[in-house]
Amino acid sequence: MAREVDAVVVGSGHNGLVAAAYLARAGWSVEVLEQADRAGGAVATEELTVPGYRHDTFSSWHPLFQGSQAWAELGDELRAHGLDYVNADDAVTASVLPDGSAVVGHRDPERTAAGFGDRDGAAYLAELADLGRHIESIGGLLGVELHGLGALRQAAGLRRAMGGRAFAALGSRVAASSRAWLESTFEGRAVGDLLAPWGLHTGLTPDDAGGAFSLLALAGGLHAGGLPVVRGGSVGFVDAFVGLIAAHGGTVRTGTAVEEIVVRGGRAVAVRAGGEEIAARRAVIANVTPTQLYGSLLAAGSAPRQATDEAARFRYGRRAGTQIHLALDAPPRWRGDARLARAPLIHLTSGVDGVTRACVDAALGLLPAEPTIVCGQPTVIDPSRAPAGGAIIWIQLQEVPYRPTGDAAGTIDVGEGSWTPELEAAYADRIVERLGVHVEGLQESIVGRAILSPRELERRNPNLVRGDIYAGATDLDQSYLWRPLPSFGSHATPVAGLYQCGASTYPGPGLNAASGRxxxxxxxxxxARERLRSRLRRGRG
Structure with missing residues (x-):
């Protein structure tokens, strides 16, 4: 006979862990099944380079989680299980331009605005203030099912608070590109130089619809929450959730691949994994992409044909991601602005046009000649990640082709278009050389280097299809009401008892814990029956 639990969670990405934690706390028997030999999905910490240097593989920064409802509700328990955050209290982020000048973003919005000039500084603060007046209601929409009554109530309340005209204008902002917002709101380029690279962290280019609101929200979040990291590495986040789930009787099993979600009578009732069938009395939750869910985990005919067809058309990003991890024997010595040594995350960029150019190169299959370099310095706020006197650099590249057909600079031979070790090393050399223009003695201080190309990211995590670090294109037509599928944009799938969470579902990528919650x-x-019974009992009382 099959072993039974109340709920089975397929995949231990952070949203799967969040869902399991809530259910276990409510008294459900929960089992999380993970095919990898460690839990956490895209949250991991490894000694990728040399012993003693702890690098966050994949994601690293947790501002969205610290601003989430899940953190507000689960934070005390997670702290009790060892989750400890450290944060920057001054400079948070910066953009370094080709000429060596820098634009710096501080926790204090007034200090940040002072670097934009009088007119643009005032406009920036006005935009933040307008966002701040309604952020609670807007944030509420990010934490509910958009197809449910809760979202309608949230939207109606937001409309009343804003007024009809302002509410309509918000809709325009949600649909606008970040370039449109930056160019129509600010006269100079400083705001765009600082913020335009941040749009890449939502999977959008400066010219993609939907980028304007995301960019403003990110800016507000950086001021409000900074850039927290987990002390000792992001694995502490995973360990705390696993501990919380276990404390309430749940289980997280690694090295256990789910082969099939079993559907009988139109309802998901079990999973087959590790040579056994595990019955799910109440629900199966899949923290996977639509292509995995409908293309391999569900047997043919288990889901409606329309859902299966739409899942087959689910798009992944035209640009892939790559990471380069550096172990240094000394902290980076930035040339120019002294504040760069204190900022946890720095972008090397030539601004809005530079980001656009690199995105176009990558979409055409070319290695960008001047990519936007995301240079993270976790040891600025968490020295425990490196031996005494050492440091790590976490580099993310979000404008890389999955199958390179050429090099925009014309100096790297891409061969047959596969990410071979030779190609990985050649492109990493370009990145380190460009970074070295702004960091004195960088090359000499490197004691270890690890490269995670799009192919390697995909190999390590099946949700990162084609090296898409956002588990699906975030274009406007594949977001909000239409994520994960145009006709089934809900976390409740068309198969009864089967739910989906993760970056492929609303509200999308980022360590936000929203879909799991x-x-x-x-x-x-x-x-509905329980609510009716409750009303009847209250009436009799």
Missing amino acids: IVARALLAPT
Whole structure:
């Protein structure tokens, strides 16, 4: 006979862990199944380079989680299980331009605005103030099922608070590109130089619809929450969730690949994994992409044909990601602005046009000649990640082709278009050389280097299809009401008892914990029959 639990979670990405944590706390028996030999999905810490240097593989920065409802509700328990954050209290981010000048973003918005000039500084603060007046209601929409009554109530409340005209204008902002917002709001280029690279962290180029609101929200989040990291590495986040789940009777099993989600009578009732069938009395939660869910985990005919067809058309980004991890025997010595040595995350960029140019190169299959370099310095705020006197650099490149057909600079031979060790090394050399223009003695201080190309990212995590670090294109037509699927944009799939969470679902990528919480809340909500019984009992009382 099959072993039974209340809920089975397929995949231990952070949203799967969040859903499992809420359900376990509510008394459900929960089992999380992970095919990798460690839990956490895109949250991991490894000694990728040399012993003693702890690098965050994949994601690293947790501002979205610290601003989330999940952190507000689970934070005390997670702290009790060892989760400890450290943060910057002054300079948070910066953009370094080709001429060596820098634009710096501080926790204090007034200090940040002072670097933009009088007119643009005032406009920037006005934009933040307008966002701040309604951020609670807007944030509420990010934490509910958009196809549910809760979202309608949130939207209606936001409309009343803003007024009809302002609410309509917000819709325009949500649809606008970040370039449109930057060029129509600010006269100079400083705001764009600082913020334009941040749009890449949402999977959008400066010219993609939907980027304007995301960019403003990111700016507001950086001021409000900084750039926290987990002391000792992001694995502490995973360990705390695993500990919380276990404390409430749940289980997280690694090295266990789910072969099939079993559907009987139109309902998901079990999973087959590790040579056994595990029955799910109440729900199966899949923290996977639509192509995995409908293309391999569900047997043919288990889901409606329309859902299967739409899942087959689910798009992944035209640009892939790559990471380069550096172990240094000394902290980076930035030339020019002294504040760069204190900023946890720095972009090397030539501004809006530079970001656009690199994105176009990558979309055409070319290695960008001047990519936007995301240079993270976690040891600025968490020295424990490196031996005494040492440092690490976390480099993310978000404008890389999955199959290179050429080099925009004309100096690297891409061969047959596969990310071979030779190609990885050649492109990493370009990145380190460009970074070295702004960091004195960088090459000499490197004691170890690790490269995660798009192929390697995909190999390590099946949700990162084609090296897409956002688990699906974030274009406007594949976001909000239409994520994960145009006709099934809900976390409740068309198969009864089967739910989906993760970056492929609303509200999208980022360590925000939202979709896992949405699924858990839907499962824990009283049914219509239970609500009726409650009203009747209150009436009799």
